Amino acid sequence: MKISTEIINDAIEFRRELHKNPELSTEEFETSRRIQQQLDQLGIPYTAGYAGTGVLGVIKGKHPGKIVGLRADIDALPIQEISGEPFSSEKNGVMHACGHDAHTSMLVATARVLLERTDEINGTILLIFQPAEELSPEGGSQRMMDDGVFDQYTPDVLIGQHVWPGLPAGQFGVMAGPIMGNSDKFFLRIKGSGGHASMPQDTVDAIIVANQVVSSLQTIVSRNADPMEPAVVTVGRFEGGTKHNVIAETVEIEGTIRTQSDKMKKLAKERFFEIVQNVTSAMGAEVDIEFYDGYPATVNTEKWADQLHETVFKLYGEKALPKVNPSLAGEDFSRFLQNYPGVYYWLGSSVGENQKPLHNPAFRFNEEAIPYGVEVMSQAAIDTLNTLKDI
Structure with a gap:
């Protein structure tokens, strides 16, 4: 018709x-x-x-x-x-x-x-x-x-x-x-110890810690996922610091994890928590984690x-x-x-x-x-x- x-x-x-x-x-x-x-x-x-x-x-x-x-x-x-x-x-x-x-x-x-x-x-x-x-x-x-x-x-x-x-x-x-895929999202607040830019030995630089977290999260896809299983980890917001000569006390990160299968979602979520907690702990920082199971x-x-x-x-x-x-x-x-x-x-x-x-x-x-x-x-x-x- x-x-x-x-x-x-x-x-x-x-x-x-x-x-x-x-x-x-x-x-x-x-x-x-x-x-x-x-x-x-x-x-x-x-x-x-x-x-x-x-x-x-x-x-x-x-x-x-x-x-x-x-x-x-x-x-x-x-x-x-x-x-x-x-x-x-x-x-x-x-x-x-x-x-x-x-x-x-x-x-x-x-x-x-x-x-x-x-x-x-x-x-x-x-x-x-x-x-x-x-x-x-x-x-x-x-x-x-x-x-x-x-x-x-x-x-x-x-x-x-x-x-x-x-x-x-x-x-x-x-x-x-x-x-269409599983669409989960996360929010991290990484807490270090700020100080003067000239004296890093007295601080825990939240920006450095956060950089390591972001880099390490990419290994979920590159080194943990089956290459034939679709998965993406994206950090969409990275915010921290106040001034050029101040080592950051805190950094906030927001992002999303996308997967196709429930098996891959489970693996990615488990590795996400392990990586975030272990990297921040190893570098002397603390972290608050919010993870939302999405669609x-x-x-x-x-x-x-x-x-x-x-x-x-x-x-x-x-x-x-x-x-x-x-x-x-x-x-x-x-x-x-x-x-x-x-x-x-x-x-x-x-x-x-x-x-x-x-x-x-x-x-x-x-x-x-x-x-x-x-x-x-x-x-x-x-x-x-x-x-x-x-x-």
């Missing part, structure tokens, strides 16, 4: 409206209001307030059957936009730099398409608008489930879509098994990944399904998939050679991807329900 130009144009307009008015995790009140307004206009029944600002819309087909849920995340990031788009963020220091504005508008457009195809729907389709996806390690998905988002309608399969600047519009990243790996159910692959193949052929590798980025959809079968996939959205990555202040989304995203998500919901009918 060809999607009307009106639906696509309205999706672009709604996406730009959301892009100009981004809201941070747990603060998506106006975004939630706008979503509810869209559902009201479409006559789609919904409930709201899950995880604070989450919304659940319900579309019932003309035939009985199972339940499929479609998810879009709705929050933005604390980033000052420099993309140059004419519809750039109007909120200082907040930006949709991860495509959640596009996810939200495409799910609304998908709902419009499904309303036109209720005679093809064998069962019920849930429209899940999830807040706080960026709020790792807490996230919004578990809170939505805790708040009873699926109490009345329990999904048999969940489907999630994410824009992907590493692929051109018209291509999709689909795979069974892990597609688990996003693991696709093989059956539903295969089903999604078949849907894309029938629509666009093999050229739309390049071979892709998993990412170690984190994704809160993972907690949904720990409770329900499903599939999470990537929607190609590159603007070309000037494309910046997700979470970059100059990130741009190629709106030519919107028809592909709407068509695949709507067709995937129908195809999945048809398959469930025969199980």
Whole structure:
């Protein structure tokens, strides 16, 4: 079924409206209001307030059957936009730099398409608008489930879509098994003994200790991990010292550990604590450690990944399904998939050679991807329900 130009144009307009008015995790009140307004206009029944600002819309087909849920995340990031788009963020220091504005508008457009195809729907389709996806390690998905988002309608399969600047519009990243990684984070406060720069013998230089900790942490990947097991240790913040002639008393370090398998996560976490404690102790310093188990790996159910692959193949052929590798980025959809079968996939959205990555202040989304995203998500919901009918 060809999607009307009106639906696509309205999706672009709604996406730009959301892009100009981004809201941070747990603060998506106006975004939630706008979503509810869209559902009201479409006559789609919904409930709201899950995880604070989450919304659940319900579309019932003309035939009985199972339940499929479609998810879009709705929050933005604390980033000052420099993309140059004419519809750039109007909120200082907040930006949709991860495509959640596009996810939200495409799910609304998908709902419009499904309303036109209720005679093809064998069962019920849930429209899940999830807040706080960026709020790792807490996230919004578990809170939505805790708040009873699926109490009345329990999904048999969940489907999630994410824009992907590493692929051109018209291509999709689909795979069974892990597609996104475990995303844990840590905070260290290393405490030495400061003093005059000319008399290091009377001090424990927190900067020197912290440097050794950072260097040693890299051995987790280079010398402890199986080279065939994906893992990354990144220190994203290193802050210490007060003046050129003062040996630092304290240093603060923040970072993240990304892994794909639970086995590698366990090894990395154990080695992290051993390295930090032993290096600081050996150098005469103390350390406070905060470690946060973040989002688990996003693991696709093989059956539903295969089903999604078949849907894309029938629509666009093999050229739309390049071979892709998993990412170690984190994704809160993972907690949904720990409770329900499903599939999470990537929607190609590159603007070309000037494309910046997700979470970059100059990130741009190629709106030519919107028809592909709407068509695949709507067709995937129908195809999945048809398959469930025969199980």
